Amino acid sequence: MDFTLLHYPLCPASRAVRLALAEWGFPVELREVKPWALDKSFLNINPGAYLPVLFVNEAVLAGAHPIAEFLAEALEARKGGSHFHASKVWPAGLLKRAEARRVADWFLRKFDQEVTQVLLDEKVYKPASGIRVSPDLQSIRASRTALAYHLSYVGFLADQRRTVGGDEFSFADLAVAAQLSVMDYLSEVAWERYPETKDWYARMKSRPSFRPLLAERIAAFSPPAHYADLDF
Amino acid sequence: MDFTLLHYPLCPASRAVRLALAEWGFPVELREVKPWALDKSFLNINPGAYLPVLFVNEAVLAGAHPIAEFLAEALEARKGGSHFHASKVWPAGLLKRAEARRVADWFLRKFDQEVTQVLLDEKVYKPASGIRVSPDLQSIRASRTALAYHLSYVGFLADQRRTVGGDEFSFADLAVAAQLSVMDYLSEVAWERYPETKDWYARMKSRPSFRPLLAERIAAFSPPAHYADLDF
Numbered sequence: 001m002d003f004t005l006l007h008y009p010l011c012p013a014s015r016a017v018r019l020a021l022a023e024w025g026f027p028v029e030l031r032e033v034k035p036w037a038l039d040k041s042f043l044n045i046n047p048g049a050y051l052p053v054l055f056v057n058e059a060v061l062a063g064a065h066p067i068a069e070f071l072a073e074a075l076e077a078r079k080g081g082s083h084f085h086a087s088k089v090w091p092a093g094l095l096k097r098a099e100a101r102r103v104a105d106w107f108l109r110k111f112d113q114e115v116t117q118v119l120l121d122e123k124v125y126k127p128a129s130g131i132r133v134s135p136d137l138q139s140i141r142a143s144r145t146a147l148a149y150h151l152s153y154v155g156f157l158a159d160q161r162r163t164v165g166g167d168e169f170s171f172a173d174l175a176v177a178a179q180l181s182v183m184d185y186l187s188e189v190a191w192e193r194y195p196e197t198k199d200w201y202a203r204m205k206s207r208p209s210f211r212p213l214l215a216e217r218i219a220a221f222s223p224p225a226h227y228a229d230l231d232f
Numbered sequence: 233m234d235f236t237l238l239h240y241p242l243c244p245a246s247r248a249v250r251l252a253l254a255e256w257g258f259p260v261e262l263r264e265v266k267p268w269a270l271d272k273s274f275l276n277i278n279p280g281a282y283l284p285v286l287f288v289n290e291a292v293l294a295g296a297h298p299i300a301e302f303l304a305e306a307l308e309a310r311k312g313g314s315h316f317h318a319s320k321v322w323p324a325g326l327l328k329r330a331e332a333r334r335v336a337d338w339f340l341r342k343f344d345q346e347v348t349q350v351l352l353d354e355k356v357y358k359p360a361s362g363i364r365v366s367p368d369l370q371s372i373r374a375s376r377t378a379l380a381y382h383l384s385y386v387g388f389l390a391d392q393r394r395t396v397g398g399d400e401f402s403f404a405d406l407a408v409a410a411q412l413s414v415m416d417y418l419s420e421v422a423w424e425r426y427p428e429t430k431d432w433y434a435r436m437k438s439r440p441s442f443r444p445l446l447a448e449r450i451a452a453f454s455p456p457a458h459y460a461d462l463d464f
Binding site: 047048050057059061062063065066067069070073074077094095097098099101104105106108109110112153167 | 279297299301306308329333334337338340345
């Protein structure tokens with residue numbers, strides 16, 4: 001199977017999928033798309049107007065959740081082949097998978113809507129699109145309040161379990177880490193207030209799948225000094 | 233397994249799960265929760281503060297997507313048991329499943345955020361919560377514009393395939409129909425403008441799983457006359 005991913009470097013759902021592709025050994029060709037300037041040719045591919053889009057040969061897959069489930073099934077299908085991976089996209093056990101999916105769904109849907117979409121839009125997409133509008137301070141404040149709550153929750157989970165999605169590493173960890181990495185790029189995370197969250201995220205950052213993401217920079221916006229530092 | 237669902241009658245994600253439970257023969261006890269008045273006891277169960285929540289014995293499952301995937305796996309696990317179902321939660325075939333999941337994800341995430349959340353909030357949740365705020369007319373207008381686009385897209389899909397999620401009936405159809413049924417309850421759908429969408433939705437409404445939903449009424453808000461009519 002031939003994989004091509006339409007993505008944007010700071011799109012958290014794109015990041016979650018890139019991490020998953022790297023973790024489970026699916027080589028991919030990346031093509032950057034600007035979320036604030038989706039043209040007709042993109043809408044012909046994904047009329048839903050969102051990233052990421054994964055081409056699998058000629059087929060179009062869209063959205064982090066459908067893509068993650070596809071990778072889980074593709075990995076299962078190639079079992080016994082030449083690839084070996086210690087971890088799986090989802091843990092073993094019906095209820096453990098449901099719990100890992102709960103965490104992934106929370107961060108890909110609820111966290112994304114409440115926090116990342118707003119802050120990315122205000123700090124990166126609006127300025128990049130060239131439309132001159134003053135920042136929506138009320139939305140920014142609400143997003144930061146929500147972010148604090150979510151960061152505490154990640155710490156709570158990390159404290160209770162071996163990792164955030166449960167006792168086994170899974171796509172849930174990638175979905176959460178992808179979101180937090182974008183917030184970190186935008187200097188939105190006061191790590192010292194969330195020691196358990198920070199410990200867990202430091203482990204995530206050290207995974208080889210994270211390396212390409214941490215090395216990338218977008219033109220108009222620089223991350224804080226600690227962003228790519230594994231011992232931040 | 234013992235199933236209890238925390239739901240709200242007009243919550244589209246709750247509806248999608250209720251339809252799925254009925255379609256695939258999982259008996260469930262329903263408990264109503266008011267989304268505009270989630271209390272501490274609910275947040276202890278689902279700190280993400282969203283519906284639906286499914287108790288499976290003592291385990292807590294939250295969110296329509298994780299629950300749908302759980303039901304798919306539970307159905308698979310009880311294969312060869314005493315139940316027989318012609319349809320499955322997802323169609324057969326890796327890419328067909330990815331396509332059905334794309335449609336479900338679009339409507340549970342993007343459509344929900346752009347359309348249903350706004351209109352439910354403005355028309356039902358805000359008035360029910362007793363907070364006196366004037367309606368956000370700009371948001372309502374934007375949601376209605378988005379709704380028109382999505383309704384056309386459903387018609388486009390229904391015209392191209394045997395059903396909206398692909399050629400096989402699947403959870404995708406339930407996710408879309410759940411959203412549209414809430415919009416229809418709120419008199420937001422000008423069906424005559426979307427004949428293909430209407431034909432498909434008429435078929436969905438005729439399924440036995442839909443009957444309990446169509447019979448329900450919430451106190452402060454009545455649906456249009458055609459809402460429960462199968463030949464609308």
